[in-house]
Amino acid sequence: MLEVRGVSTRYGQISMLRNVSVTLREGEIACLLGPNGAGKTTLIRTILGIVHPVEGSVVFRGERIDSLKTNQIVKRGIGVVPEGRRIFPKMTAEENLRMGAFAEWGTSEVAGRLEQIFDRFPRLRERRRQIAATMSGGEQAMLAIGRALMGRPKLLLLDEPSLGLSPLLVEQIFEMIQAINRQGTTVFLVEQNARKTLALAHHGYLLQKGEIVGAGTAAELGESDIVRHAYLRA
Amino acid sequence: MTLIGVWVVELGLFVLVVAALLAERPIALGATVAAIGIVAVVARSSARVWRWVTTSFLTHRTGALAGAAVLALVLPFFLRASPYWTFIATMALMYVTIGQGLNFQMGTAGVINLAGAAFAGLGGYTVGLLTVRLGFPPWLGLLIGPLIAVAVGALLFIPILKVRGHYLALVTIAFGFIFNILMNNLEFTGGPQGIKNIPTLRLFGYAFTTPPQLLGMTLPSHANFYYAALVMAALVTWLAWRLYNSWVGLTLNTLRDDEIAAKCSGVSVARYKLLAFSIGNFFIGLGGAFYAVMVGFVSPPDFDFGYSLVMVSVIILGGLDSIPGIILGACLLIPLPERFRFLHEYRLLLYGAAIVLMLLFRPRGLWPATVRRYGLREPAASFGAAGGLR
Ligand SMILES: Nc1ncnc2c1ncn2[C@@H]1O[C@H](COP(=O)(O)OP(=O)(O)OP(=O)(O)O)[C@@H](O)[C@H]1O
Ligand SMILES: [Mg+2]
Numbered sequence A: 001m002l003e004v005r006g007v008s009t010r011y012g013q014i015s016m017l018r019n020v021s022v023t024l025r026e027g028e029i030a031c032l033l034g035p036n037g038a039g040k041t042t043l044i045r046t047i048l049g050i051v052h053p054v055e056g057s058v059v060f061r062g063e064r065i066d067s068l069k070t071n072q073i074v075k076r077g078i079g080v081v082p083e084g085r086r087i088f089p090k091m092t093a094e095e096n097l098r099m100g101a102f103a104e105w106g107t108s109e110v111a112g113r114l115e116q117i118f119d120r121f122p123r124l125r126e127r128r129r130q131i132a133a134t135m136s137g138g139e140q141a142m143l144a145i146g147r148a149l150m151g152r153p154k155l156l157l158l159d160e161p162s163l164g165l166s167p168l169l170v171e172q173i174f175e176m177i178q179a180i181n182r183q184g185t186t187v188f189l190v191e192q193n194a195r196k197t198l199a200l201a202h203h204g205y206l207l208q209k210g211e212i213v214g215a216g217t218a219a220e221l222g223e224s225d226i227v228r229h230a231y232l233r234a
Numbered sequence B: 001m002t003l004i005g006v007w008v009v010e011l012g013l014f015v016l017v018v019a020a021l022l023a024e025r026p027i028a029l030g031a032t033v034a035a036i037g038i039v040a041v042v043a044r045s046s047a048r049v050w051r052w053v054t055t056s057f058l059t060h061r062t063g064a065l066a067g068a069a070v071l072a073l074v075l076p077f078f079l080r081a082s083p084y085w086t087f088i089a090t091m092a093l094m095y096v097t098i099g100q101g102l103n104f105q106m107g108t109a110g111v112i113n114l115a116g117a118a119f120a121g122l123g124g125y126t127v128g129l130l131t132v133r134l135g136f137p138p139w140l141g142l143l144i145g146p147l148i149a150v151a152v153g154a155l156l157f158i159p160i161l162k163v164r165g166h167y168l169a170l171v172t173i174a175f176g177f178i179f180n181i182l183m184n185n186l187e188f189t190g191g192p193q194g195i196k197n198i199p200t201l202r203l204f205g206y207a208f209t210t211p212p213q214l215l216g217m218t219l220p221s222h223a224n225f226y227y228a229a230l231v232m233a234a235l236v237t238w239l240a241w242r243l244y245n246s247w248v249g250l251t252l253n254t255l256r257d258d259e260i261a262a263k264c265s266g267v268s269v270a271r272y273k274l275l276a277f278s279i280g281n282f283f284i285g286l287g288g289a290f291y292a293v294m295v296g297f298v299s300p301p302d303f304d305f306g307y308s309l310v311m312v313s314v315i316i317l318g319g320l321d322s323i324p325g326i327i328l329g330a331c332l333l334i335p336l337p338e339r340f341r342f343l344h345e346y347r348l349l350l351y352g353a354a355i356v357l358m359l360l361f362r363p364r365g366l367w368p369a370t371v372r373r374y375g376l377r378e379p380a381a382s383f384g385a386a387g388g389l390r
Helices: A040-048 A070-075 A093-100 A109-120 A122-126 A137-150 A167-182 A194-200 A218-223 A225-232 B003-022 B026-045 B047-059 B061-078 B083-108 B116-133 B138-160 B165-185 B222-245 B247-257 B259-264 B269-295 B305-318 B323-333 B335-339 B347-361
Strands: A002-008 A020-024 A029-033 A055-060 A078-081 A155-159 A186-190 A203-208 A211-217
Touching: A002 A040, A020 A029, A020 A203, A020 A211, A029 A167, A029 A194, A040 A070, A040 A078, A040 A155, A040 A186, A070 A078, A070 B259, A078 A137, A093 A109, A093 A137, A093 B247, A109 A122, A109 A137, A122 A137, A137 A155, A137 A167, A167 A186, A167 A194, A194 A218, A203 A218, A211 A218, A211 A225, A218 A225, B003 B026, B003 B047, B003 B061, B003 B335, B026 B047, B047 B061, B061 B083, B061 B222, B083 B116, B083 B222, B083 B247, B083 B269, B083 B305, B083 B323, B083 B335, B116 B138, B116 B165, B116 B269, B116 B305, B138 B165, B138 B269, B165 B305, B222 B247, B222 B269, B222 B323, B247 B259, B247 B269, B259 B269, B305 B323, B305 B347, B323 B335, B335 B347
Parallel strands: A029 A186, A029 A203, A078 A155, A155 A186
Antiparallel strands: A002 A020, A002 A055, A203 A211
């Protein structure tokens, strides 16, 4: 479904990603692990066209997207919960959600999708007219996920959606991701919590200092020395 | 409160405002101003009274609007002894028009524009050049002027696109000064003298310089422009309201809030910024073109940087992103220094103080933006009630 082939990126003079290749299969949950500063967010930004690669290519459903603009890329069916969530702070919860279906504006689709999101996150229905910045961290996380789902993405990119949430909420978010995936959305999940993430994912990648240093099924990755030493402390 | 009650409140405010404008002797002026102050304090001191009044106005929205429209229509009759105040009222309406445009840029889309006066000047000078140099009728100038403002704005937009925040403010300030220097030095714009003798507006043979006879009364000729400005401000406000409440307004809000998140939702940031900038410049240019037709001449000092600040003060005082707020801001800030002549010299100081005080104590303005309603029947809750930030 999505293929990142030998991508390198740089921020000015500093090279960040080096020859990174990632393949996401349709219908799976893949995860990306790596320490702070490894370049995980950079990879997500590269897929979204916020950063353009200096080498390599990104192919989504048979089409090269690495030179497209972000808004063109997301219209092809990629939804994102960005790092730090980036909800629209001064807009209401409902307006945030509506913006998620920007491509469908004005069609009767939007109202129906809104209802579906509210069914999935009843708390958002209660708070639909609240200004997003005043919502709690957990509500904001749900809002960010809901907004990404409003566009009915075929591929959902999540960059640390559970950051800063209580264990109970983290659990809920993970269950939600699983449910979303069961309904047919391919998921690419960036997380710090290796144990939980590997339990959820089918495949995983390990990124360190801008390079992929491990890849395989979640089980294989969980067994590998590098992951066990660095993340699982086993 | 019933609809009649709403109208009584409106009428009471109207009487106070007219009295404050026309009071000649210091005692009378002091009394009316004190009365307005007392009304304001009483209304705001009790949350219950304020809630009661605002919800009444919201439930009788259409009636309240109709009442306000009638009062705006009869205002020139009360001001008929004073062409000067009729003129100031017209200026306030012109600033409503300009304010709606600037608010679209700065309030709704977060695109800073500190060259409002220059864009108004583009509209005004276009009228001057077309009518005086080329012999076009003024009404055609009124149409083309705003388009020139939009076109020049679009050209300026290319370097602006990549600039944000403070730098954007600097670029627009620079543009304002360049405009002024050009107008001062170019031959065909008349240099420091500007362009004089712009012919007055004629509609179906009716010249706007003839004092209108209405309902058996003779109004000053300025009343013609007052009514024209009323139509213009009402149309622009209605249009701004429709746009603001449509997906366009919402999309522009996302640019103000978070550009990256907007992109990730599929918004073409460049395209929508240009749209906001152009809509704004159209309204601002229209205001400037109207000014040129009304006063009959344009010169560089009419469009200097100070007026850009006046425009910004209007929208900050009224409430960024708040369409009714802009009306309030213009109607307060434009007549005030005219009423208190001693303030006139310190006008810019007053505007500066107004901005600073607002940003300190009421950053969302006197009439803050409310939540959009999406066809829901309930009255719009105020941002304040939702604990909002705006
Ligand atoms: N715009 C930028 N300009 C320069 N350097 C950048 C920029 N964005 C990120 N970097 C650097 O690139 C490196 C990788 O950043 P990135 O955000 O991709 O890491 P990450 O793996 O997502 O880390 P974390 O887990 O902390 O979110 C960091 O060292 C960061 O400082
Ligand atoms: Mg990151």
